[in-house]
Amino acid sequence: xxxxxxxxxxxxxxxxxxxxxxxxxxxxxxxxxxxxxxxxxxxxxxxxxxxxxxxxxxxxxxxxxxxxxxxxxxxxxxxxxxxxxxxxxxxxxxxxxxxxxxxxxxxxxxxxxxxxxxxxxxxxxxxxxxxxxxxxxxxxxxxxxxxxxxxxxxxxxxxxxxxxxxxxxxxxxxxxxxxxxxxxxxxxxxxxxxxxxxxxxxxxxxxxxxxxxxxxxxxxxxxxxxxxxxxxxxxxxxxxxxxxxxxxxxxxxxxxxxxxxxxxxxxxxxxxxxxxxxxxxxxxxxxxxxxxxxxxxxxxxxxxxxxxxxxxxxxxxxxxxxxxxxxxxxxxxxxxxxxxxxxxxxxxxxxxxxxxxxxxxxxxxxxxxxxxx
Numbered sequence: 001x002x003x004x005x006x007x008x009x010x011x012x013x014x015x016x017x018x019x020x021x022x023x024x025x026x027x028x029x030x031x032x033x034x035x036x037x038x039x040x041x042x043x044x045x046x047x048x049x050x051x052x053x054x055x056x057x058x059x060x061x062x063x064x065x066x067x068x069x070x071x072x073x074x075x076x077x078x079x080x081x082x083x084x085x086x087x088x089x090x091x092x093x094x095x096x097x098x099x100x101x102x103x104x105x106x107x108x109x110x111x112x113x114x115x116x117x118x119x120x121x122x123x124x125x126x127x128x129x130x131x132x133x134x135x136x137x138x139x140x141x142x143x144x145x146x147x148x149x150x151x152x153x154x155x156x157x158x159x160x161x162x163x164x165x166x167x168x169x170x171x172x173x174x175x176x177x178x179x180x181x182x183x184x185x186x187x188x189x190x191x192x193x194x195x196x197x198x199x200x201x202x203x204x205x206x207x208x209x210x211x212x213x214x215x216x217x218x219x220x221x222x223x224x225x226x227x228x229x230x231x232x233x234x235x236x237x238x239x240x241x242x243x244x245x246x247x248x249x250x251x252x253x254x255x256x257x258x259x260x261x262x263x264x265x266x267x268x269x270x271x272x273x274x275x276x277x278x279x280x281x282x283x284x285x286x287x288x289x290x291x292x293x294x295x296x297x298x299x300x301x302x303x304x305x306x307x308x309x310x311x312x313x314x315x316x317x318x319x320x321x322x323x324x325x326x327x328x329x330x331x332x333x334x335x336x337x338x339x340x341x342x343x344x345x346x347x348x349x350x351x352x353x354x355x356x357x358x359x360x361x362x363x364x365x366x367x368x369x370x371x372x373x
Contacts, residue, residue, distance in 0.1 A: 004034040004365050005095060009087075009110035010102035011038075011046030014200055015274035019126065019354075020046075020102040021053045022166035026358035037094050039087070041105040060086055062105045080109065087113035097365045100124065100357075101137070108133045115140045120364045123155075124357060126165050126273035129301040130154035142364050145357050147273060147350070148305050163357050164350025165277035172281040172351075174262035181263030184256060185225055185249050192332050193223045195264035200253060202229015203270050205320050206289060207236060213325035214240070214248065220329060223247045225264065227254050266331055266338070268324065271303040279312075280349035285341040286312045287328055289320050311344035 008024055011017045024036050040046035042059035050057040060083040087110045091099075099114040099121040101107040114121045120142040125134055128148035138144050138155040145163040152160060182189035194217065198206045207228055210217075217224050224247060228236050233252035244250065254260045261267065261282045269275050271290040279286050288306065290299035306312035313331065315324050331337060 004031055004362070005037075005097050006034060006100065006361065007037050007039055007090070007094060007096040007098075007110065007114075008100045008102065009039040010104035010107035011040040011050075012044050012104035012106075013272075014045070014049075015126065015272045016102050016104040016107075017046045017049050018168050019124065019166040019274060019277075020100075021050065021055070022168060022354040023100065023102070023124070023357050023361075024053070024055055026166070026354035027361060030358050030362060035094075037090070037096070039090065039106050039110050044105070046104070046106075058090060060106045060109060062109060083109035084113055088116065091117050091119060097368060098122065098142075098361050100361065101134075102126070103131070103134065108137065111137045111141075120368060122357070122361060122364065124163075124166075125151065125155070126277075127298040127302055128273075128305045129296050129298040131295055131298070142367075143360050145353075145360060147277065147353070148302075161356070161360060162350075163360075164280075164353035165273050166354035166357065167274070167277045167281060167351075171257045171261070172278055173258050174282050177259055177262035181256075181259035181261075184259050185263060187223045187225070187247070187249065187263065189263070191221065191223050191247075192265045193225060193263050194266050194268065194328055194332070195225045195227075195260050196268040197227040197254065197260070197275075198229045198232075198270060199272065199275070200229060202227075202232040203289070203291065204232065205291075205317050206268065206270070206324075207232045209289075209320045209324040211236065211240070212321055214244070216325055216329065218245050218247055221247065222329065222332065224249065225254075225260055226250050227260070228252060266328055268328060271299040273298075273302055276302055276306065277350075277353070280306075280345050281351055283342050283346040283349070285331060285338040286345060287315055287324070287331065288312050289315050289317055289324065292317045306345065306348065309344055309348065311341060311348055313341070 008020050038050045038057035041062050062083040101111040102124045122143045123141045124145045135154050144155045144160050147165045179189045266285050268287045271288040288303040290303045303314050307314050
């Protein structure tokens with residue numbers, strides 16, 4: 001029996017890459033012999049992360065629109081044409097049964113090429129507000145897997161399936177790990193712990209907010225796990241020192257996110273779709289500070305989807321430096337509010353997203369087989 005052949009396209013950030021790998025793993029669990037090819041953007045992090053996960057990847061020379069710079073965008077039309085041409089060649093060579101797009105620079109050209117070749121494709125839309133490219137490509141998509149309600153404003157309603165966003169299973173496994181997490185971080189599990197994370201690269205606003213008011217956290221004998229991100233770590237350590245206070249752990253990156261989540265009493269984060277999917281499954285009180293520097297302000301819309309269900313607190317970016325730490329300290333004191341937030345966010349978790357998406361992919365494969373037989 002011929003092995004199923006699938007192309008997964010997209011990447012750019014961990015928020016696109018890790019769900020894509022989770023989908024690939026689910027496909028392999030269903031059909032261990034299926035052949036999977038990733039297509040990403042040259043120079044982006046998927047070119048390292050995907051091979052590390054055991055999958056083959058091909059890079060397109062593609063980038064996004066550079067807002068505010070006409071000069072940098074002059075070569076964009078040529079890149080798009082070149083990427084579509086290469087995508088058409090990849091499809092002709094690899095002969096996929098189905099193509100999956102997870103968002104990111106490489107997703108658009110590959111899905112467009114699939115539509116030209118009449119290859120069925122599935123879009124995995126992670127955000128509560130669809131971007132221009134996905135809205136356009138959604139018109140001809142066989143299936144659109146979404147994580148939020150109300151997506152029929154962007155896509156044909158009859159092709160939408162709410163699956164949630166795939167997450168890394170090892171990251172959300174937090175049950176009975178508080179003491180282990182605190183021990184790893186050299187903190188006291190009997191004292192309150194705030195976790196602040198701005199992702200692998202970091203978030204300037206979050207870091208400034210904490211640095212400005214870190215003494216207030218220390219003065220209340222609250223412990224802090226502060227993941228600064230790669231861009232900010234050296235500067236913060238230079239200003240505060242590596243061992244600023246016994247209650248404070250300043251880290252560039254968290255290798256065991258599960259233990260950090262497990263140890264935390266309150267989590268402060270940006271509002272990327274992948275992060276929100278994880279937070280909905282670890283069931284902790286959350287304060288979201290949406291990044292204003294993203295397309296269509298989609299992080300604010302992601303955060304509002306939780307806030308309207310009383311499942312998270314939002315602090316807007318422009319006021320975070322003055323209000324974020326105060327909000328976190330007040331929340332820690334309010335047991336009832338913490339319990340309410342934890343309960344409500346847990347109701348929004350969709351833990352089987354990768355399996356549901358894999359099921360839809362194989363349904364499309366079977367549908368194509370019936371059509372051609």
